[in-house]
Amino acid sequence: MDRPADFKVEDTAAGRVALLTGDWTAGSLGRAADQLAEYLDGAPAGVLDLTGVHRLDTAGAYALVRATGGALKAAELRARPETKRLIDLVARAAQTKKPPPAPRRGFEDMLVRIGRGVINLGADAVGTLAFGGHLLAVTGRNLINPARIRWAACISLAERAGLDALPIVATTAFFIGAVVGLLGANMLRQFGAQVFAVELIGIAVMREFNIIITAVLLAGRSASSFAAEIGSMKMNQEIDAMRVLGVDPFEALVFPRFFALLLTIPLLTFVATLAGLFGGLLVTWSVLDLGPAFFLQRIIDNVGATHFWIGLSKAPVMAMAIAGIGCRQGMEVGGDVESLGRRVTAAVVHAIFAIILIDAVFALIYMELDI
Incomplete structure (x- = not known):
């Protein structure tokens, strides 16, 4: 049975702790990620505790990365090893950017097209x-x-x-x-x-x-x-x-x-x-x-x-x-x-x-x- 994603934020002597619970999956996310982003917008959490998360997929990991933003790197992450690996993988994929297109040069493009035409003709x-x-x-x-x-x-x-x-x-x-x-x-x-x-x-x-x-x-x-x-x-x-x-x-x-x-x-x-x-x-x-x-x-x-x-x-x-x-x-x-x-x-x-x-x-x- 699916458990809806949820969280709560506690202020402790060690700092602010975000405790996540439930299933952080595509079918159970709801608005939990958006609400977490609102809570952490003003005062980022010092600790992100995912030990209470029952299931986590790539959709949930991506939602978590987007909700916490840059705070994910600064915060202490408490989670199972496989959960950490999944979040790290999704975070790296989310940061991947396409290389900027090479500047087009009209004369160079013309020479390339002529060369390809000659090769194709041969x-x-x-x-x-x-x-x-x-x-x-x-x-x-x-x-x-x-x-x-x-x-x-x-x-x-x-x-x-x-x-x-x-x-x-x-x-x-x-x-x-x-x-x-x-x-x-x-x-x-x-x-x-x-x-x-x-x-x-x-x-x-x-x-x-x-x-x-x-x-x-x-x-x-x-x-x-x-x-x-x-x-x-x-x-x-x-x-x-x-x-x-x-x-x-x-x-x-x-x-x-x-x-x-x-x-x-x-x-x-x-x-x-x-x-x-x-x-x-x-x-x-x-x-x-x-x-x-x-x-x-x-x-x-x-x-x-x-x-x-x-x-x-x-x-x-x-x-x-x-x-x-x-x-x-x-x-x-x-x-x-x-x-x-x-x-x-x-x-x-x-x-x-x-x-x-x-x-x-x-x-x-x-x-x-x-x-």
């Missing part, structure tokens, strides 16, 4: 090389022994990353082709050369926009999906369980996604080309009154299939970049949801940046080759 580059080497080794093993390929996972992922993306890719490419045709018709009409809008549409759609639109949409759909799926498995320690069972996560998770995108992105690029040309055809037909037969004939005669093959040649590189970035970011997820969100965001941003960079590199190469 570590990221090393991790990318290690990831690429591991994926290359797994790809070589699967090509040597195709029976190791998980065909069911590859086909399922190809359907999700490829066939399910057909509507959005076709719709986006259609409107891009229509916009290019509309802008070309309005600009070239000023010079009486509106017929060349057909060539503008053909070259822009077949050489650049078909693969760019497809890759950007796959970066938003597939790269984020790959990072989220593998990252959630990493959080749930499923990847660690695979390694314990002797299953290579790259062979079970990364390679099927890599293969699925490599398989489907040429098909999506072809569909985007047809949709973009169809959008440009409708615009030239309605705005410039150039019929479909005329449009297609000028595409065949003046544009040709070379630009289409140039655009399609970028597809495998784009697929490798998108799948590799998405899977690598998923493998880097930590154990918390915040890390998962950061990695999914990084997967999309890095993939789009890689797409633009790859397209620029291809443009420079083909310009040097005069193609």
